Structure formats: C-alpha cells, structure tokens
Amino acid sequence: MAFRMPKLTKTIVPMMDRVLVQRIKPQEKTASGILIPEKAQETLNEGYVIAVGKGSVTKEGKVIPLELKEGDKVLLPPYGGSTVKVDSEEFLLFRDSEILAKVL
Amino acid sequence: MAFRMPKLTKTIVPMMDRVLVQRIKPQEKTASGILIPEKAQETLNEGYVIAVGKGSVTKEGKVIPLELKEGDKVLLPPYGGSTVKVDSEEFLLFRDSEILAKVL
Amino acid sequence: MAFRMPKLTKTIVPMMDRVLVQRIKPQEKTASGILIPEKAQETLNEGYVIAVGKGSVTKEGKVIPLELKEGDKVLLPPYGGSTVKVDSEEFLLFRDSEILAKVL
Amino acid sequence: MAFRMPKLTKTIVPMMDRVLVQRIKPQEKTASGILIPEKAQETLNEGYVIAVGKGSVTKEGKVIPLELKEGDKVLLPPYGGSTVKVDSEEFLLFRDSEILAKVL
Amino acid sequence: MAFRMPKLTKTIVPMMDRVLVQRIKPQEKTASGILIPEKAQETLNEGYVIAVGKGSVTKEGKVIPLELKEGDKVLLPPYGGSTVKVDSEEFLLFRDSEILAKVL
Amino acid sequence: MAFRMPKLTKTIVPMMDRVLVQRIKPQEKTASGILIPEKAQETLNEGYVIAVGKGSVTKEGKVIPLELKEGDKVLLPPYGGSTVKVDSEEFLLFRDSEILAKVL
Amino acid sequence: MAFRMPKLTKTIVPMMDRVLVQRIKPQEKTASGILIPEKAQETLNEGYVIAVGKGSVTKEGKVIPLELKEGDKVLLPPYGGSTVKVDSEEFLLFRDSEILAKVL
Numbered sequence: 001m002a003f004r005m006p007k008l009t010k011t012i013v014p015m016m017d018r019v020l021v022q023r024i025k026p027q028e029k030t031a032s033g034i035l036i037p038e039k040a041q042e043t044l045n046e047g048y049v050i051a052v053g054k055g056s057v058t059k060e061g062k063v064i065p066l067e068l069k070e071g072d073k074v075l076l077p078p079y080g081g082s083t084v085k086v087d088s089e090e091f092l093l094f095r096d097s098e099i100l101a102k103v104l
Numbered sequence: 105m106a107f108r109m110p111k112l113t114k115t116i117v118p119m120m121d122r123v124l125v126q127r128i129k130p131q132e133k134t135a136s137g138i139l140i141p142e143k144a145q146e147t148l149n150e151g152y153v154i155a156v157g158k159g160s161v162t163k164e165g166k167v168i169p170l171e172l173k174e175g176d177k178v179l180l181p182p183y184g185g186s187t188v189k190v191d192s193e194e195f196l197l198f199r200d201s202e203i204l205a206k207v208l
Numbered sequence: 209m210a211f212r213m214p215k216l217t218k219t220i221v222p223m224m225d226r227v228l229v230q231r232i233k234p235q236e237k238t239a240s241g242i243l244i245p246e247k248a249q250e251t252l253n254e255g256y257v258i259a260v261g262k263g264s265v266t267k268e269g270k271v272i273p274l275e276l277k278e279g280d281k282v283l284l285p286p287y288g289g290s291t292v293k294v295d296s297e298e299f300l301l302f303r304d305s306e307i308l309a310k311v312l
Numbered sequence: 313m314a315f316r317m318p319k320l321t322k323t324i325v326p327m328m329d330r331v332l333v334q335r336i337k338p339q340e341k342t343a344s345g346i347l348i349p350e351k352a353q354e355t356l357n358e359g360y361v362i363a364v365g366k367g368s369v370t371k372e373g374k375v376i377p378l379e380l381k382e383g384d385k386v387l388l389p390p391y392g393g394s395t396v397k398v399d400s401e402e403f404l405l406f407r408d409s410e411i412l413a414k415v416l
Numbered sequence: 417m418a419f420r421m422p423k424l425t426k427t428i429v430p431m432m433d434r435v436l437v438q439r440i441k442p443q444e445k446t447a448s449g450i451l452i453p454e455k456a457q458e459t460l461n462e463g464y465v466i467a468v469g470k471g472s473v474t475k476e477g478k479v480i481p482l483e484l485k486e487g488d489k490v491l492l493p494p495y496g497g498s499t500v501k502v503d504s505e506e507f508l509l510f511r512d513s514e515i516l517a518k519v520l
Numbered sequence: 521m522a523f524r525m526p527k528l529t530k531t532i533v534p535m536m537d538r539v540l541v542q543r544i545k546p547q548e549k550t551a552s553g554i555l556i557p558e559k560a561q562e563t564l565n566e567g568y569v570i571a572v573g574k575g576s577v578t579k580e581g582k583v584i585p586l587e588l589k590e591g592d593k594v595l596l597p598p599y600g601g602s603t604v605k606v607d608s609e610e611f612l613l614f615r616d617s618e619i620l621a622k623v624l
Numbered sequence: 625m626a627f628r629m630p631k632l633t634k635t636i637v638p639m640m641d642r643v644l645v646q647r648i649k650p651q652e653k654t655a656s657g658i659l660i661p662e663k664a665q666e667t668l669n670e671g672y673v674i675a676v677g678k679g680s681v682t683k684e685g686k687v688i689p690l691e692l693k694e695g696d697k698v699l700l701p702p703y704g705g706s707t708v709k710v711d712s713e714e715f716l717l718f719r720d721s722e723i724l725a726k727v728l
Contacts, residue, residue, distance in 0.1 A: 011208040012179065016201060017173060045500060053205075058475045059162045059172075067431060067473075075428065075500050075509070082204055084149055084179050093179070093204045097432060100509045101469075102497055104427040115312040116283065117234070119275060120305060157309075161275075163266045186308055188283050190252060197308045219416040220387065223379060224409060252353050263415075265379075267370045290412055294358060301387070301412045323624040324595065327587060327616060365621075369587075371578045396565060396595050403622045405595070411618055461708060481641060483681075489709050491636065491717070506679045513640060516706055516717045517677075520635040529670045531728040532699065533692060536721060573725075577691075579682045602724055604669060604699050613699070 005071070008049065008087050014053040017096045019068050021076065022089070045076045046103060050091065060080040066096045075100040109175070110154065112191050120159040121200045123172050124149040124194070125180065149180045150207060154195065170200045177207040209236065213279070216295050225304045227276050229255040229284065230297070247268035254311060255285045258299065274304045281311040316347065317383070318362065321400050326365040329408045331380050333359040334401070357388045358415060367408065378408045386413040423464065424503050433512045435484050436506070437492065444481070458516040459488040461492045462519060466507065482512045491516040525591070526570065528607050534573040537616045540587050541567040541596065542609070565596045565622060570611065586616045593623040629695070630674065632711050638677040641720045643692050643702065645671040669700045670727060674715065689721045699724040718722070 006022060014020050024046045026038065029035055047070040055063045077100055081092040110126060118124050133139055153176040159167045165186045172178065181204055185196040214230060222228050232254045237243055257280040263273045264296055276282065289300040314375055318334060326332050336358045361384040366373045380386065389412055393404040422438060430436050440462045445451055465488040471479045484490065493516055497508040526542060534540050544566045549555055557581045569592040588594065597620055601612040630646060638644050648670045653659055673696040679689045692698065701724055705716040 013202050013206040013208060015205055020205065035196050051205075057168060059164075059166075059168070060475075061166070061168065062475075062477070064473060064475070064477065072166060072470050077498050084204065098501065100434060101431055101436065101467075102429040104429060117310040117312060119307050120307055122308060124309065155309075161272060163268075163270075163272070165270070165272065186285050188308065215360060221414040221416060223411050223413055228413065259413075265376060267374075267376070268370075269374070269376065290389050291410065315592075325622040325624060327619050330620060332621065365615055369584060371580075371584070373582070373584065394597055396620065412590075476683075478683075478685070480681060480683070480685065485696050493706050516642060516708065517635040517639055517644065517675075520637060533726040533728060535723050535725055537726060540725065571725075577688060579684075579686075581686070581688065602701055604724065607631070 004055055005048075006087075007087060010086060012051050012084075012086060012091070014093060016053045017051050017056040017064070017066060017068065017089075018053045018093050019096055019099065020051040020084075020100075021074065021081070021092045021094055022050050023047040023076065045078065047074055047076050047092065048072070049074060052096075056099060066104070068096055068099060073103040075103060108118075109152075110191075110193060112193075114190060115192060116155055116188075116195070118155055118197060121159045121160040121168070121170060122157045122197050123153050123199055123200055123203065124155040125168065125178065125185070125186075125196045125203075126154050127151045127180065127196060149182065151178055151180050151196065152176070153178060172200055172203060172206070179204040179207060213256075214295075214297060216297075218294060220258055220259055220292075220294060220299070222301060224261045225264040225272070225274060226261045226301050226308065227257050227274065228259040228292075229282065229289070229300045229302055229303055229307075230258050231255045231284065231300060253286065255282055255284050255300065256280070257282060260304075269305060274311070278302055283308040283311060317360075318399075318401060320401075322358050322398060324396075324398060324403070325365055326363055326405060328365045329368040329376070329378060330365045330405050331361050331378065331408055332363040332396075333386065333393070333404045333406055333411075335359045335388065335404060349370065357390065359386055359388050359404065360384070361386060364408075380408055380411060380414070387412040387415060419431075421464075422505060423507075428467050428500075428502060428507070430467055430509060432469045433472040433480070433482060434469045434509050435465050435482065435512055435515065436467040436500075437490065437497070437508045437510060437515075438466050439463040439492065439508060449458060461494065463490055463492050463508065464488070465490060470510075484512055484515060484518070489519040491519060525568075527610060528609075530606060532571055532604075532606060532611070534571055534613060536572045536573045536617065536622050537563065537576040537584070537586060538613050539569050539586065539616055540548075540571040540604075541568045541594065541601070541612045541614055541619075542570050543596065543612060565598065567594055568592070569594060572616075588616055588619060590621070595620040595623060627662060627681060629672075630713060631709075632713075636675050636708075636710060636715070638675055640677045641680040641688070641690060642677045642717050643673050643690065643714045643720055643723065644675040644708075645698065645705070645718055645723075646674050647671040647700065647706060647716060651683070669702065670697060671700050671716065672697055676720075692720055692723060697727040 012020050022046045026044055049068050051074045052066045055065045057063055080098055084091050116124050128148045151168055153172050156170045159169045161167055184202055185198045188195050220228050232252045234252055257276050260274045263271045265271055288306055289302045292299050324332050336356045338356055361380050364378045367377045369375055392410055393406045396403050428436050440460045444518045465484050468482045473479055493514055496514055497510045500507050530541050542565045546564055569588050572586045572593055575583045600618055601614045606612050636644050648668045649713045650668055657697055673692050679687045681687055700715050704722055705718045
C-alpha cells in the first residue's frame with residue numbers, strides 16, 4: 001500500500017518534540033476485492049509521520065532535533081498520543097520518544 | 105473565520121511559561137445561515153494565543169523564551185489547562201509545552 | 209473596586225518562593241445597592257498579593273527572586289494553595305509558579 | 313501570649329533540613345478566665361521552631377543552611393509533618409521547605 | 417533449541433534505547449515427540465533480540481549506545497514492553513534498561 | 521535506660537546510605553517493678569543505630585558519608601523502613617535521610 | 625549452612641546495575657533430623673549473590689561499578705525483584721540499590 005501524504009488545507013506544525021502521525025487504516029477489501037466487515041478489520045499500530053516539531057529545547061537553550069522525519073513509517077504505542085481532527089481526518093500527536101520503531 | 109483579538113478591559117500577563125488561549129467557538133450557523141442545534145455543534149480543539157508569559161527561569165537565572173507568540177493559532181490538548189473568566193468570556197491558561205501544535 | 213492592603217496585627221513572611229494572597233471577595237450588592245443572595249455570588253479566581261518570600265535557593269546557594277511583588281493582582285488556580293487565618297481573615301499561600309497570571 | 317522554650321530532658325537534633333516545631337495550643341480560657349469547652353477551641357496552624365537541622369547536603373557535599381532558626385514563629389501546613397513525643401509533650405518534625413511562612 | 421532470526425518482509429528499527437525482542441515459544445512437543453497440551457506448556461521469560469535502536473540521546477546531544485545487540489538471548493521482565501505484530505508474528509519492544517539479563 | 525549494643529552472630533553491613541536500627545522496646549515493668557500489661561505499653565519511636573552503610577555514591581563516583589554513626593539514638597518515622605530478623609531479634613533498615621532526628 | 629554456588633547450564637549476566645540472587649531456602653529438618661512441616665518453615669530474607677551486572681552507565685558514559693560481588697550473602701527487601709527460573713530453580717533479579725545489607 002503506497003502512502004499518499006494527505007493534502008490538508010492547513011499546515012500543522014507540531015510543538016517541540018512532537019510528531020503528527022496518521023494511523024494506517026485497516027484494509028476494507030481483500031486482495032480480490034471482497035469487502036471485509038468492519039469488525040473483522042485488524043486495528044493497525046502503524047502510521048506515517050506527517051509533520052515533526054523542531055525539537056525540544058534544553059535548559060541551556062540547545063535544540064535537540066528529532067530522530068524522525070516527515071514520511072517515516074512508524075510503529076505506534078498501543079496507548080497515548082492526542083487525537084486531533086484536521087479537515088475531518090483524524091491524526092495523532094505523539095512525543096518523538098513515544099514512537100516505538102521506524103519501519104523501513 | 106477571521107480572528108479578532110478580544111478587547112478586554114484588563115491586561116492578562118501569563119506567569120512564566122504560560123499562554124492565555126481562547127478556544128475557537130463551534131459554528132452556530134451553516135454556511136447558508138441555518139442555525140446548528142447546540143448538540144450538533146462540534147467541540148473544537150483549536151484556539152488563538154491571546155497573551156504569552158516571558159518564559160520560565162532556569163536554576164541558573166536564564167529565561168527560556170516561549171515558542172508561541174500572541175495571535176498564533178494552536179491545537180489544544182483534550183485535557184488540562186486552567187479555565188479563567190475575564191469580562192465574562194472564558195479563556196484557558198496552558199503551559200507552553202502543553203500546546204500540541206501550531207496551525208499555519 | 210480599589211484594593212486596600214489589609215492591616216494585620218502580625219507580619220507574615222512567606223517562606224522561599226511562596227506568596228501570600230487574599231482572594232477578592234465576590235460582590236455582595238449590585239451596583240444599585242441591592243443585596244445579592246450568597247448562592248448567586250460568583251466565586252472569583254482573582255486575588256491580591258499581600259507578601260512574597262525572598263525566593264527559593266538553588267543547590268548552588270543562589271536565590272531566585274520571585275516574578276510577583278506585593279500589591280500585584282493575580283489570577284489564582286482553581287485548586288491548590290494552603291489556607292491560613294490571620295486576624296480571623298482568610299489568606300492563601302501559593303508557590304510563585306502556581307499563580308496563573310498577573311492582571312494589569 | 314509569650315512563648316517559653318520547653319525545657320526538655322533530651323536534646324533533639326533534627327536531621328538534615330528538618331525543623332522541630334511545637335504547635336501553639338488553642339486557648340483554654342477566655343480573656344476573662346472562663347473555660348472554653350474543648351470543641352469550641354480553635355485548632356491553630358501556628359507553632360514555634362524548637363530546633364533546626366544543619367541543612368541538607370548537596371551531591372557536591374555542600375551544606376545548604378536552613379531559612380528558619382530556633383524561636384521562629386511559623387505558619388504550619390494543614391497536612392504533613394511527623395508527630396513525635398518527647399517528655400510526653402507532642403512535637404512535629406517538618407522539612408524546612410514545608411513550612412509556609414514566618415510570623416513576625 | 418537453535419534460534420533462527422525471523423525473516424521479516426519489513427525492517428524494524430527500534431527508536432532510541434528500545435530493543436525488538438521475540439519471546440521464545442514454549443515447547444509444543446516432548447523430546448520424544450508427544451504433543452504437550454497448551455495449558456501444560458510453560459510460559460517462558462526468555463527471548464532473542466531481533467533489532468536494537470541506536471541509543472538514547474543525552475541533553476548534551478551525546479548518544480549512549482545499548483548494552484544489547486542483535487541475536488542476544490535475554491531474560492524478559494514479567495511485565496512491561498509493547499506488543500507489536502509484524503508479518504502476523506508477535507514481537508515485543510522494551511527499553512534496553514528493562515531487560516533483566518543476558519543468557520550466554 | 522542504658523543501651524547495650526546487641527551481640528549478633530553475624531555482622532550486618534547496610535548497603536549505601538542505609539542504617540540498621542533497633543527500636544527501643546517499651547517498658548514492661550513500672551519503676552517499682554510491677555508488670556505493665558502489653559496493651560498499656562507505649563510504642564516508642566526511638567531507636568539506636570546499630571550499623572551504618574558507607575554512603576551513597578553520586579553519578580560522579582563520589583561517596584557521600586552518612587550523618588549518623590553507630591550508637592546514635594534516633595527518632596524514627598512512624599512509617600517506612602524494612603524489618604529484618606537477625607538472630608531472632610527484629611531490626612529496621614532505613615535510609616539515612618528517613619531518620620527524623622538524633623536524640624542527645 | 626555452607627553455600628554451594630549453583631551449577632547452571634546457562635550463564636546469566638544481569639543487565640546494568642542488577643544482581644542475580646538465590647534466596648536461602650528455609651530449613652526442612654531440625655538439627656536432629658526431624659522434618660519441619662512446610663507451614664512452620666520460616667521464610668528467609670537472606671540470599672546469595674550469584675552474578676552481578678557491570679554497573680549502570682551515567683549520562684556522561686561512565687560506568688558505576690556495583691557495591692556487591694558474586695558470593696556475597698545479602699538481606700533482601702520484603703518486596704520487589706523479578707523472579708526468573710533457570711534450570712527449574714528460582715532466582716531473583718534486583719537492582720543493586722534495592723539490596724538492604726550485606727551479611728558477613
């Protein structure tokens with residue numbers, strides 16, 4: 001499944017060490033095109049990084065850049081994150097350190 | 105929806121790393137002017153920064169300026185913040201780091 | 209409503225980074241002089257700073273002076289603070305950083 | 313009400329940044345000498361500092377002396393502190409930073 | 417029991433100080449080939465490290481490399497860790513410091 | 521009541537900043553030799569330091585020696601401490617900073 | 625009771641500042657050889673250190689070696705520690721700082 005960066009009418013700039021993530025939606029059809037009933041669809045803990053903050057600032061005023069960048073595919077933790085709605089699509093904001101892993 | 109900075113009879117200066125935010129009110133009418141019943145109005149997690157503190161002070165006496173400034177449109181976390189009433193309008197005080205993202 | 213600094217028989221010197229605050233009492237009469245029943249009186253989250261501590265001491269022995277000073281009008285957090293009674297008047301002791309904002 | 317330092321058969325040396333405090337007992341008689349029933353006696357949040365520790369030691373081995381000294385009259389927090397009995401009198405041990413204010 | 421590194425269709429790169437671990441499955445047959453009923457199978461707290469992050473970054477920007485490396489056999493804590501599914505196999509993500517011990 | 525250091529068959533060396541304390545047992549007889557029933561015996565929060573650790577080690581590798589030493593009479597906090605049995609006598613292990621005060 | 629280091633088929637290397645401990649089993653027979661019923665056997669909070677980690681690493685990359693070493697007899701805290709099974713014998717993993725005391 002190729003990822004298309006969503007075209008939002010607004011630019012979201014996460015604060016500090018936060019990343020904006022869009023969870024990958026579960027498949028609604030099988031490979032052969034048969035609809036999968038909603039209950040049988042698997043919840044996926046994968047997502048794409050849509051935008052990243054510029055990093056948190058230390059007490060010495062130094063900015064620590066994030067390990068993640070726009071477009072990264074990531075494994076999301078089962079809990080946590082703040083849900084936000086932009087253009088009626090759902091997104092999640094996590095702190096960089098809450099993301100479990102990158103998927104290459 | 106254009107934002108008009110509220111004209112308050114008092115100046116509120118947030119302490120340290122706090123920001124004063126006004127939540128954007130949900131639309132009460134459709135584009136065509138039909139009233140939306142209160143229950144059908146969506147709660148919005150967006151707001152405008154009305155005023156910012158001068159930053160928290162480190163143990164070395166250094167002031168860390170805020171990432172946000174007056175007029176910024178922001179995404180608010182679903183919980184947290186202290187509600188205050190000024191001139192019978194409701195405002196929220198958050199710490200800078202609690203704000204999820206800026207909206208450009 | 210002009211603020212008159214209370215004349216206490218004792219001098220209260222808050223410890224470290226604490227401030228002594230007197231909450232502004234809700235109006236008991238309307239502008240035209242009619243008594244407002246106690247239940248209809250609004251609880252106000254505003255107060256005046258009566259006295260401030262000299263600041264907390266860092267581990268290096270440095271004193272961090274407070275951002276607030278005697279006479280400042282402030283917005284109080286909805287929770288927290290220790291209530292103390294001096295000359296049968298009620299006061300609150302907050303840490304400097306708990307105060308939400310100054311009102312100018 | 314003048315304070316008389318209690319004459320204890322033992323010397324109590326509070327550890328680190330602790331202070332030994334004796335709560336001021338509520339008045340048992342009115343000015344005119346009439347006994348006040350125990351229930352009507354007000355609990356007082358004032359006390360006298362009986363002894364102070366030499367201060368807590370930082371990780372660098374530096375001792376931070378206390379802001380309080382023997383004989384200081386203080387406002388006590390409504391909760392906290394450890395009750396100890398010496399010569400069948402009740403005392404309280406607080407950390408220096410828990411004391412709300414000095415009373416002059 | 418020899419360990420075969422699982423051949424995943426995706427490469428998982430744990431974030432910061434996290435390690436991707438696969439729990440060793442309990443034996444389903446006895447040495448002589450008799451099936452062990454599922455309830456009688458022992459839950460094992462051993463696993464193999466499949467992938468490691470590059471280490472957490474200190475506030476000074478220094479990377480602290482992990483004590484563990486790919487292929488290490490480890491003792492897992494009874495609680496904690498985030499379960500993720502890759503290619504319908506179950507894996508666990510732990511922080512390096514949560515792993516109890518290496519098994520040589 | 522004079523204190524006799526207990527003669528234990530084992531030497532207990534508290535780890536880091538811990539101290540081994542023996543609580544002073546309540547009096548079982550009055551001064552005139554009459555037995556006090558167990559319920560009427562007062563629980564005492566005083567004890568003697570039997571052994572001390574060599575101090576906790578800072579992140580820089582520096583050892584911070586304890587404020588207490590063997591033989592010190594101390595006031596114990598009402599809660600906390602770990603009970604251990606040595607030679608069927610009961611002892612308590614506290615961290616140095618949990619001890620409330622020394623008694624001279 | 626002399627301690628015999630258990631001969632395990634695997635070498636367990638505790639991570640960081642952890643120690644592998646084997647709790648001393650309560651006596652099952654009296655000195656004269658009579659069996660003690662299991663309920664009457666005393667739970668012992670003593671154990672032997674079987675293996676130690678190489679120490680935790682500070683943010684500056686410095687390793688802090690442990691105060692304990694293999695073979696040390698120790699007093700265990702009443703709670704905490706992770707139970708692991710090796711060669712069907714039960715062991716405990718504690719952080720160095722959780723161990724209460726050494727027994728000489």
